[in-house]
Amino acid sequence: MVRDRALSRRQFLQTTAAASLLSGAPAFLRGQNLNSKLNIAIVGCGGRGGSNLSSVQSENIVGLCDVNSSHVDREGEKFQQARRTTDFRRLFDKDKEFDAVVVSCCEHTHAFATLPALQLGKHVYCEKPLTHSIWEARIIREAAAKAKVATQMGTQIHAGDNYRRVVELIQAGAIGPVRECHVWVSRAWGRQSPEDAKKFGDIVNLQERPAETSPIPANLDWDLWLGPAPERPFHEVYFPGPKWYRWWDFGSGTMSDLGSHWNDLPFWALKLQTPRVITAEGPPPHAELAPASMQATYEYDARGDMPAVKMIWYQGVNKPQIWQDKGIPQWDSGCLFIGDKGMLLSDYGKHVLLPEDDFKDFARPEPFIPKSIGHHAEWLHACKTGAPTTCNFEYAGLLTEANHLGNVAYRTGKKIEWDATNLKAKGVPEADPIIRREYRAGWKLV
Known part of the structure; x- marks a missing residue:
């Protein structure tokens, strides 16, 4: 009986929240049957796309697209009413057939599938990272703002309770003003330096573009897979995913x-948005391959009552000095906030206030960020009601721009003073083709 009452109360809260959101929604949404x-x-139904598909399969799946026809055929057996194609551009020829699009193709074609959907007024869920370049992220942000549809980037962990509790602690001042933050991951995929190889071994065996070619898989349209990227012969080091992302x-x-x-x-x-200065360090940048190990430092100005903050990203063998000195728990990957009154260390599923003895009697703030109904469910609900999503393309676009700036600093080897308005690295013209690249003949975004 207690469990039944709890469920009823949760259902009541969700219903009233939805009603509140709908009261300010457009009339066509308020009149819609939420059932x-x-x-x-x-768009993209293999690998990560297959997982996203399974998360929205409670709706009507009316279109299936993947450059690998075997993925389309496999999912077509489950959704026999869906139109099938290997070219996402053909989906948009029949745009009256669908209300929303899930984009899970490779990163370099995200924007090309997302932008036309937004321009047609369709709701869009897009895997991370939102786009392949900073310029593309800006184009998508602007298009989403104009379209006023439900958008969500595939940052699934954002829906977890752990992140919500960490955000509440930081914003409630549990460790005081935060002036420094360190984020590290131990994944070592990419072009390995001798130090990487010594620690991790020959994980991916990628050092240069292969001179030889491999037979193109029978079900793969390699030209469509390349899309806007420069033409090159097929090789198995690029496909299937996630090999390409390096x-x-x-x-x-x-x-x-x-x-x-x-x-x-x-x-x-x-509450970060646009960094002012970005620097990076690591092995000498390679023209074609991303590094296994590197780090990037972002400097953000003060935001409201939050002071200026420095955020440092580390990957592969690179770790914060406090981690190397064993001044904090040796978590394989983590996010460390350093405040005036203490520290907070978090990963995806847990967090701890440090030094632990100083916080043994700490009274946590009452939760003020509601529990998520689920990352994909949140987007589906927003499509039907006009409710907000937490990783919408405004937020996700800014996050994507900032992440890409770390790579711009690394690849140019220069300090980046960022002109966000004009998408320019001041005095670093070699950054321009990274910020906005040229596309292969026959491909155009705008």
Whole structure:
């Protein structure tokens, strides 16, 4: 009986919250039956795309697209009413068939599937990172603001309770004003330095572009997979995923991939938006491959009552000095906030206030960030009601721009003083083709 009462109360709270949100929603949404199903088109239905598809399969799946036709055929057996294609551009030829799009293709084609959907007024869920470049992120942010549809980037951990409790502690002042934050991940995928190879071994065996070619898999449209990226012969080091993400032409390495998850926490907790200065260090940058190990330092100005803060990202063998000195627990990956009154260390699922003895009698603030109904469920609910999402393209676009800036600083080897308005690294013209690259003939974003 107690459990039944708890469920009833939760249902009541969700119902009243939805009613409150709907009161300010457009009339066509307020009149919509919230039990009706959305018609959803899927762009990318293998790997991560298959997982996203399973999370929205309660709706009507009306379109399936993947450059690997075997993925389309497999999912087509489950959703036999769905139109099938290997070219996402053909989906948009029949835009009256769907209300929303889930984009889970490779990073270098995210913007090309997302932008036309927004321009057609469709709700969009897009995997992380939102785009392949800073310029693309800005274009998507602006298009989403104009479209006024429900958007969500695939930062699934954002929906977890742990991140919410950390954000509450930081914003309630549990450790005082935060002036320094360290984020590290131990993934060592990419071009390995001798130090990387010594510690991690030959994990990926990627040092240079292969001179030889491999047979193109029978079900793969390699030309469509390349999309806007420069043409090159097929080789198995690029496909299937996630091999491609190590190559600058297709991805942005660990920084923008895992950075979408790990930098999300300080971005949220510290109310970050646009960094003022970015520097980076690591092995000499390679023209084609992202590094296994590197680090980047971001300097943010004061925000409201929050002081200026320095955030440092580390990947691979790089770790914060306090971690190397064993001044904190030796977590493999983590986010450390350093405040005037203490520290807070977090990973995806747990967090601790440090030094622990200083916080043994600490009274936590009452939770003020509501429990998520689920990352994908949140987006589906927003599509139907006009309710907000937590990783909408305004927030996700800013996070993506910042993450990419770490790579710009690393690849140019220069200190970046960022002109966010004009998307310019002041006095660093070599950054321009990284910020906005040229596309292969036949591909155009705007």
